[in-house]
Each structure stands twice: as C-alpha cells, then as structure tokens.
Amino acid sequence: MKFGTQLLISFLSLLSFYGIAQKPVFELKDSLRGSLRLERTYDVKHYDLNLTIDPDHKFIKGSNAITLTSMADMEEIQLDLFENMKILKISKDKKELVYRRIYNAVFIANPLKSGESCTIIVEYEGNPTMAKNAPWDGGFVWSKDMDKMDWIGVACEGDGASLWWPNKDHLADEPESMDMYFTVPNPYVAISNGKLVGKKKMGKKKTTYHWNVSYPINNYNVTVYIGQYETFNETYTTKTGEALALNFSVLKPNVTKAKAHFGQVPKVLEAFEHYLGPYPFFRDGYGLVEAPYLGMEHQSAIAYGNKFQRGYLGSRIPDEFDFDYIILHETAHEYWGNSVSCKDHADMWLHEGFATYMESLFVEYFYGREAALRYLNSQKKGISNDQPLIGPLGVNFTNNPHDIYPKGSWVLQTLRYAINNDSLWFDIFKGFYDKYKMGFATSKDFIEFVNLKTGKDYGPFLRQYLRYKNLPxxxxxxxxxxxxxxxxxxxxxxxxxxxxxxxxxxxxxxxxxxxxxxxxxxxxxxxxxxxxxxxxxxxxxxxxxx
Known part of the structure; x- marks a missing residue:
C-alpha cells in the first residue's frame, strides 16, 4: 500500500506562506479534505468500484467496497463524497452503519483498534459534477462524437475523485490495487485503467466491463471513458528485451489516423527509459485513450485529446520539433506524479515541474543538448512569477500557479547548471526517482536528497526558487x-x-x-x-x- 504520513497544517506554516504571497482564504471544508485527521488514520488496501452509468440522464448509481486497515484506535472513520451525491446505505459485514455528513466529508461510526482491518461498502447515486472546462475544471464530460453518439469522460485532479465516487480523498493514500466495474448501454464500450479482465452482457441492452489495476493508483487517476471505441494493440521492447503492451483506444473513425500518429509512443518510452528506467506500470501496460477533452495523466489509460496534431493542438512547441506534446507530457507523468507522487497539493510542482522537465530530456535524447536548451527557453516564456511554487499544506490547496510547469522545469535546469556535473546530475535525477517510485516524496525529501548526493547544502538555493515568487x-x-x-x-x-x-x-x-x-x-x-x-x-x- 502506498501511504504517506502528514502533520496537520500549522499556524506557523500558514503565516510563512502568507508572508510571501497574497493571503488565501481557507475554510473547514478545506481542512476536512486536506488534512490527515485521526478519522483518516487508516491505510486503504483496495477499492472495488461498481457503477452503472446512464448517459441519457447524466446519472450514475452503484457502490464502492473499501478495504482498509486502521493505523490507530478510532471511533469514526472519514470517507469523502461530494454532498450532491446521495448516499443510499453504508454497511460492514452486511450490517448498516450510522454516518453523518459535513460538507463533502462522511463520518462513519465504526470503532476500530490499531491494526484492525475491515471492508466498508458505500452505496450511492446521483448526477455527478459536470466539468465546465476539463481537465482544468473537474467533473464528467457528457459529449457527442462525430456520429452524434455519446462520448463520455471524467477528469478530477484538484477537485478530487470524491466528486464521483466515495473514497479517502487525500493524495497521501493510495490503494495497493483496484477493481472497477462499469455497466453501460450498448453499443458503447467502457475503457478504464489497468487491464480489461472481462465483459459481461447484462440482458440485451447493457454490458459490464471489469477492469483491474494491479499497482497503487492516485484517486484522481481513476477514470472511465465511454464511447464507440475500437482498441488496437502494439508492443514496445525494452532495452532488456521485455515486451510492454501498448493499448490504444480511439473512436472508430480515427483508427487509421491513430495508428500512424501513435507510432511516436515507442520513441517517448525509449527516451524516458534511458533516463529513469522501464515504464513503471509494466503489468498493466501503457495506454492512450481518445478523450473528449485535451488530456490527463490517467495511469495506464492516458486521456488523449490533442486531435492527432503536433505540439499542443498544432502549436506551442518550436517549429524545429515534430512531436505530440500531450503524448510526451502525460507519459512523463507516469513517472512523475503517478509513480513518484506528492503527499499534498501544495507540492504539486513535483508532478508538473518534473514532467515538464522530462520534455526537455526527450528533446536532448533525440536532438542534442543545444536543442534541449532551445526547447527549455521556449518554456521560459510561460513563467509569470505570480506566486510561490509551494503552497500551504493541509488545506487541499489547489490554486497552484501555472508556474509549477515551466518554472518547475527551470528550477531543475538551473540546479543542473549549478551542480555543473552532468554525470552527478543524472545520478541525482534517477536516484531520486528510484528511491521514491511507487511511493511519496516531498520538496523537503528532494532538497535532502540533492544535499546528500552533492555533499553541499542546496537548501537556500531551492528554497529561494520554491518558496518565493520573485526570481533571484x-x-x-x-x-x-x-x-x-x-x-x-x-x-x-x-x-x-x-x-x-x-x-x-x-x-x-x-x-x-x-x-x-x-x-x-x-x-x-x-x-x-x-x-x-x-x-x-x-x-x-x-x-x-x-
């Protein structure tokens, strides 16, 4: 199980943040979601999500069975589910449990001793939040394809997976594995994370698709795509001769186009393998799924909506390069964000900055160091220095600046320059990944790792870039x-x-x-x-x- 500990937000940490940025406003609902209270001191082992999705009414109904182990003596446990979603019943061992709701938090009367395990089933239904502008605004996307048939997706980073399914909605806890069952109307196909275990006809009008994830997974990475999909498969052979399954699901009219365009995926995997090692979720395979929104790093089922164009919808990368930005950036997140994960949204630069820097390493691998510097300098144009890269802890701080992408990348490039030893730099970069893969890392962990490897104190250097909005x-x-x-x-x-x-x-x-x-x-x-x-x-x- 991937579980990280975190202290509750302190008054002093808020003061230090306020001193260098405009004062944010936090409420009870923010700390309920963002802090690890006693009621959240348990380790999620497995989720078993079973949903029926009704596109006509934009409605979902089902259950989630949550297997957990308590890490302290407690009288209640906290789960999370948006308050617009109706809870039908919560039970354990076929006995109904008493619960109360405060905002999006659900407190369940369930006394546990430290080390005790149980499975709690939450049955629920409702019309989940609809995204106004996915993936930047979380929720379901109920759209139509070119044949005016339903085409559905969901993205929820920041807003949280609890907008559509009940879970412990905190970045510092991930299940060891997960099963997802999605029942959808025919002729639609439901694509999700991991491997397709099987599908079962539910009468003449519906089919249930069973997917399994065999690795830890961020809650916000759990997803479903529903549409008239066709899947084709390729393989990528690693440097050690192992065959990685590549699974591509696109709308049927786009299969020919996708087969040509997705041919660049092996190059991306080759470059990233060179710097960090094999693709991290090998058993589950690598996947791209055509989505009704631009993109999202959904683990082993990356949302792809770049319309089979170079760059970012045909632009945003220098003319000398010819690659798909969404494929490159979201694949980088399989390493940084999905394998190495932060414990709190305040540290989200560890996801976005490292993934954005990986773009330049792809360029360096195939085009050379000078080309990579040109690419990095094109990223620099997007830096605004409007607030620090690190936000306040413990309050579900999701108002991260866009700078966590380009400025985060440039923090790493500037650190590489300061170290002035590429052999050592890449040892640090890969070593940090190896130490924290399939686990959690913080900015403090990164600073300490750099100091250990270099034998120097880079704390003042990194604090200057991460905790202050203004550049040196x-x-x-x-x-x-x-x-x-x-x-x-x-x-x-x-x-x-x-x-x-x-x-x-x-x-x-x-x-x-x-x-x-x-x-x-x-x-x-x-x-x-x-x-x-x-x-x-x-x-x-x-x-x-x-």
Missing part, C-alpha cells in the same frame, strides 16, 4: 575609463547562503562570476564593446544599474 535578481553595472573596464555585481535580497554562478559575455568571450549578497568587482585593463550576463541556462532576473 542579479544587479550589475559596467564602468569604463580609457583602457580600463570594471564590472560590479551582486544578488539582491535573497536567502542567505544562496549561490549560483553566472556567465557573462565580454565581446563573445564567456567568463563565470559568482555573485553574493554584497557587491563584488572585477576589473580588466582593456575596454569591451558589449558586456552582458547570460541567462539562457539559468532562471534569474537581470537588472543593469546605471
């Missing part, structure tokens, strides 16, 4: 006198002990200077026509003082 500001000035040149330079208002070498170009000749929090000087017995610091490999703000 380099202030410099240049003065000339006859045949004499002086460069004056310093960092402005940074964490003490922050260090980062900076390249300066002097008429095309590169020198490396190491600014501090106090002014430093360097002098030359000659004049230069053009002097400027370079930021093509690092993420800083540059201010030339007059």
């Amino acid at each position: 500001k380099l202030i410099y000035s240049v003065s000339f006198r006859d045949t004499y040149t002086q460069i004056k330079y310093k960092w402005d208002n940074l964490e003490q002990q922050f260090t980062l070498p900076v390249e300066f170009s002097l008429d095309g000749k590169i020198i490396v200077l190491e600014p501090g929090n106090d002014w430093k000087y360097i002098e030359f017995n000659r004049k230069f026509n053009k002097i400027a610091p370079k930021d093509d490999k690092i993420l800083i703000e540059i201010l030339k003082a007059e």
Whole structure:
C-alpha cells in the first residue's frame, strides 16, 4: 500500500506562506479534505468500484467496497463524497452503519483498534459534477462524437475523485490495487485503467466491463471513458528485451489516423527509459485513450485529446520539433506524479515541474543538448512569477500557479547548471526517482536528497526558487575609463547562503562570476564593446544599474 504520513497544517506554516504571497482564504471544508485527521488514520488496501452509468440522464448509481486497515484506535472513520451525491446505505459485514455528513466529508461510526482491518461498502447515486472546462475544471464530460453518439469522460485532479465516487480523498493514500466495474448501454464500450479482465452482457441492452489495476493508483487517476471505441494493440521492447503492451483506444473513425500518429509512443518510452528506467506500470501496460477533452495523466489509460496534431493542438512547441506534446507530457507523468507522487497539493510542482522537465530530456535524447536548451527557453516564456511554487499544506490547496510547469522545469535546469556535473546530475535525477517510485516524496525529501548526493547544502538555493515568487535578481553595472573596464555585481535580497554562478559575455568571450549578497568587482585593463550576463541556462532576473 502506498501511504504517506502528514502533520496537520500549522499556524506557523500558514503565516510563512502568507508572508510571501497574497493571503488565501481557507475554510473547514478545506481542512476536512486536506488534512490527515485521526478519522483518516487508516491505510486503504483496495477499492472495488461498481457503477452503472446512464448517459441519457447524466446519472450514475452503484457502490464502492473499501478495504482498509486502521493505523490507530478510532471511533469514526472519514470517507469523502461530494454532498450532491446521495448516499443510499453504508454497511460492514452486511450490517448498516450510522454516518453523518459535513460538507463533502462522511463520518462513519465504526470503532476500530490499531491494526484492525475491515471492508466498508458505500452505496450511492446521483448526477455527478459536470466539468465546465476539463481537465482544468473537474467533473464528467457528457459529449457527442462525430456520429452524434455519446462520448463520455471524467477528469478530477484538484477537485478530487470524491466528486464521483466515495473514497479517502487525500493524495497521501493510495490503494495497493483496484477493481472497477462499469455497466453501460450498448453499443458503447467502457475503457478504464489497468487491464480489461472481462465483459459481461447484462440482458440485451447493457454490458459490464471489469477492469483491474494491479499497482497503487492516485484517486484522481481513476477514470472511465465511454464511447464507440475500437482498441488496437502494439508492443514496445525494452532495452532488456521485455515486451510492454501498448493499448490504444480511439473512436472508430480515427483508427487509421491513430495508428500512424501513435507510432511516436515507442520513441517517448525509449527516451524516458534511458533516463529513469522501464515504464513503471509494466503489468498493466501503457495506454492512450481518445478523450473528449485535451488530456490527463490517467495511469495506464492516458486521456488523449490533442486531435492527432503536433505540439499542443498544432502549436506551442518550436517549429524545429515534430512531436505530440500531450503524448510526451502525460507519459512523463507516469513517472512523475503517478509513480513518484506528492503527499499534498501544495507540492504539486513535483508532478508538473518534473514532467515538464522530462520534455526537455526527450528533446536532448533525440536532438542534442543545444536543442534541449532551445526547447527549455521556449518554456521560459510561460513563467509569470505570480506566486510561490509551494503552497500551504493541509488545506487541499489547489490554486497552484501555472508556474509549477515551466518554472518547475527551470528550477531543475538551473540546479543542473549549478551542480555543473552532468554525470552527478543524472545520478541525482534517477536516484531520486528510484528511491521514491511507487511511493511519496516531498520538496523537503528532494532538497535532502540533492544535499546528500552533492555533499553541499542546496537548501537556500531551492528554497529561494520554491518558496518565493520573485526570481533571484542579479544587479550589475559596467564602468569604463580609457583602457580600463570594471564590472560590479551582486544578488539582491535573497536567502542567505544562496549561490549560483553566472556567465557573462565580454565581446563573445564567456567568463563565470559568482555573485553574493554584497557587491563584488572585477576589473580588466582593456575596454569591451558589449558586456552582458547570460541567462539562457539559468532562471534569474537581470537588472543593469546605471
């Protein structure tokens, strides 16, 4: 079981966040969802989700059997289910249990001793939240395909899986495995995570599809796609000769197009295997499923809605590259986000920043280091520095800035530059993945791992980038006198002990200077026509003082 511990949010941690960003407003419902209270001190072993889906009425009905083990003595357990969903019954060992609801939290009277296990069944129904703009806005997407037939999907990162099924809706707990049964009207097919175990006709009008996930899975990664799907299969042979199943499900009219376009998947898997090792969910296979929204990293069943185009709907990547951004980015999440997971939404940069950086490693693997730097600099244009990358813990903080993608990527690139040893850098990158794969990691874990591997303290460096919205500001000035040149330079208002070498170009000749929090000087017995610091490999703000 993948389970991580987390302390309740503290007053001091909130104060530290407020001091460097606009004060967010949190309510009881936020801490009910975001904190690990005593009622949540249990380890989920397995979910058994069984749903009937009615597209005509946008309605779902079914049950979830939750097998868990208590990690403390408790009188109640907390599950989560959005309050618009009606609970029909909660039972254990065929005996109905008493429960109460507070917002989206469900408290069930179920005394347990530490180490005791049980299975609780929640029967429920309702019209789940409809997404206004999936995947950024969570919920069901009830759409029509090109033949005006139903085409349905669901994405719920941030909003939470409890918008459509009852569970312990916290990032720090994942089941060891999961079974999903989806009953849908004919002629539709239900695609989900993992492997298709079987399908069963339910009379003349419906079919039940049984899917199984054999690995831990984030709740928000659990999904279902319903439509007139056709599935075709390929294989990818790893560097050790093992065959990985590639499962592609698309709307029937798009099969020919998909077979050609998805041919790039093995290249993505090859590059990522080079840097991090084999695809992490090998038994369940790798999957792309055409979705009625742009994309989402649903484990082993990635949502694909990029319309078989290069880049991001045909744009957003430099013209020199020809790959599908959604395939690349969402596949990176199988490593960062799905295998290595954060414990709290406040640390979501560990998912998005690392996955976005993986895009540049794909480019580096196939196009070279200089091309990767060009790709990284195209990412840099999207950085806004409007709030810190790390948010407050314990309150289900989901107002993460877009910067967790490009700025998160550039934190890693700048760290690589600072370490200045690619062999060591890739040892750190893969070593961190290997240590925390199929588990949980925090920003603190990453800082400690970097320090351990380098033998240096990169805490001030990483705290500056992660906990403050403003970039390190380099202030410099240049003065000339006859045949004499002086460069004056310093960092402005940074964490003490922050260090980062900076390249300066002097008429095309590169020198490396190491600014501090106090002014430093360097002098030359000659004049230069053009002097400027370079930021093509690092993420800083540059201010030339007059």
